[in-house]
Amino acid sequence: MIPSPKPEKPAPDPVLSARVAQIKDLVASCIQCGTCSASCPNLCFMDMTPRKMWRFLLCDRVEEVFSSDTFSMCSSCYVCTLRCPRGLPLTRAMAGLKQIGFHLHMARFRRAGLFYGAFMDNIAQYGRVREMEMMTRYFLALKDPLVPLGYAAMGVRLLAKNKLRPRLPSRGRGKLAHLFEPLDPQEQ
Numbered sequence: 001m002i003p004s005p006k007p008e009k010p011a012p013d014p015v016l017s018a019r020v021a022q023i024k025d026l027v028a029s030c031i032q033c034g035t036c037s038a039s040c041p042n043l044c045f046m047d048m049t050p051r052k053m054w055r056f057l058l059c060d061r062v063e064e065v066f067s068s069d070t071f072s073m074c075s076s077c078y079v080c081t082l083r084c085p086r087g088l089p090l091t092r093a094m095a096g097l098k099q100i101g102f103h104l105h106m107a108r109f110r111r112a113g114l115f116y117g118a119f120m121d122n123i124a125q126y127g128r129v130r131e132m133e134m135m136t137r138y139f140l141a142l143k144d145p146l147v148p149l150g151y152a153a154m155g156v157r158l159l160a161k162n163k164l165r166p167r168l169p170s171r172g173r174g175k176l177a178h179l180f181e182p183l184d185p186q187e188q
């Protein structure tokens with residue numbers, strides 16, 4: 001019997017490759033000291049240490065990076081950025097990986113990306129989070145009626161304690177939007 005040929009690897013996505021290259025540049029001078037891993041308050045939620053993830057990225061082991069949960073567990077606390085002896089912009093690099101994950105429409109990052117979008121819209125609108133409005137925007141963006149149902153019991157408890165004030169989402173981006181405009185191209 002003639003063995004069937006091995007399936008060819010799909011060609012790399014040029015947009016993805018360019019974005020990954022930008023992030024690689026940010027961490028190119030990593031010396032693998034491990035300070036970022038030792039400093040990260042979310043390390044216990046990560047399936048790969050940040051130090052190892054940067055190494056994989058620099059070795060072009062991109063599939064392993066994107067199949068890991070590590071960057072999606074980053075809460076942008078900036079501790080690693082402050083402590084990295086090479087002064088690398090690690091929080092920015094983590095954010096870049098999250099953006100790639102979301103823009104690739106990976107199902108597991110979709111919810112996190114929409115939540116982040118609703119959060120940032122709320123901040124641009126008011127300079128603070130209005131929880132009820134933010135969650136309304138998030139649920140509308142999700143277009144999945146089952147998700148709000150999962151929060152219903154908590155919503156009722158918060159309403160009973162007068163912790164939520166129902167409001168309709170406001171229109172427009174609000175008075176603070178101009179502060180965010182220089183950052184918007186980096187979010188694309």
Ligand code: SF4
Nearest residue numbers: 030031033034036084
């Ligand atoms: S702290 Fe900086 S130099 Fe050290 S492993 Fe992390 S990224 Fe690399």
Ligand code: SF4
Nearest residue numbers: 040074075077078080
């Ligand atoms: S910015 Fe992210 S990766 Fe860095 S220490 Fe904070 S949570 Fe960890």
